[in-house]
């Protein structure tokens with residue numbers, strides 16, 4: 001069975017772009033943000049997209065089941081969270097066991113969560129980085145596949161540090177995905 005990727009992205013989608021530019025087999029892209037630039041990037045390549053907006057907590061199981069059906073309907077075998085800012089429920093994860101990856105802007109287990117870059121700056125670390133890991137039901141807790149270090153420079157702001165980390169992610173993520181799907 002040849003691997004097919006579904007990508008989840010909430011924002012700009014520069015990591016999605018890195019996967020596309022690397023020639024990886026992205027067959028469907030979804031977001032919780034209907035206007036996300038990531039969806040536009042996919043449409044520019046003729047890749048099917050869908051938006052599954054955030055819903056109240058008790059509806060998340062149904063929302064994630066619908067998301068899984070969308071990907072399965074396009075033959076997705078592996079999922080990449082590329083800046084996806086929602087926690088995936090078992091109704092999604094159980095359909096892709098061990099086959100959902102995430103890219104995170106810190107050296108996990110340091111600085112999990114949505115404010116990883118700000119937290120690293122506040123902690124005053126000299127080095128942070130990027131991590132690609134397998135997604136489980138926790139927040140940035142699954143097994144680590146690959147990591148790369150990124151130096152923190154004096155005078156860095158969240159924006160300057162985030163940009164330096166993203167450049168590293170754009171190499172790290174396609175390489176890790178390529179290894180997992182063995183193409």
Ligand code: GRF
Pocket residue numbers: 009010011012013014015016038082083084103104105165166169
């Ligand atoms: C990345 O830095 C990723 O680590 C974080 O969100 C950012 C997404 O950037 N979770 P983009 O949308 O891929 O440009």
